């Protein structure tokens with residue numbers, strides 16, 4: 001399986017706090033059957049500490065290869081500051097240097113404003129992957145907007161924890177709907193600490209029950225292959 005969203009780089013955002021914690025997360029990922037993990041630190045108007053991000057990423061990369069887990073670098077880019085800083089910066093924060101970019105709607109954001117930013121990102125030739133819309137109030141209030149995003153050319157990433165109910169019933173219901181209607185493109189751990197990969201594996205089995213094995217394979221592996229150049 002390929003996990004396209006995690007905060008596994010220690011000491012750079014609200015994810016892993018130490019190398020020790022990162023190593024435990026990597027073990028858990030491996031035990032859950034994850035072959036590739038995308039490290040996607042939060043990117044706001046700047047990476048909190050760019051040098052540290054790349055330095056710590058390299059440490060994680062080396063440790064992961066000892067464990068037999070492949071690590072790729074991406075970012076989770078918040079939409080609004082991106083517009084203020086200039087959309088060009090988006091091109092330097094894509095997934096594994098492909099045209100795919102993982103973007104996050106600010107919680108309680110204006111949909112129309114975010115949509116304009118997304119349109120600009122697409123005009124630059126990039127393909128936005130919208131992170132966990134099922135957790136954002138705008139989409140909880142109006143689920144049809146997720147389909148609207150999809151129809152405008154965005155891809156949709158759902159959190160494994162939303163499938164299992166970890167983020168509450170509202171997120172679970174939206175997640176179930178967008179999985180059942182096959183609007184979702186990826187399921188990811190969004191792991192911030194240990195314990196997330198149990199949910200990741202559990203969500204695979206739940207989704208197989210809600211839909212079918214073929215679609216589950218697409219969500220957890222096949223659709224993500226283009227992000228690692230397979």
Ligand SMILES: [Fe+2]
Nearest residue numbers: 005007076190
């Ligand atoms: Fe995240």
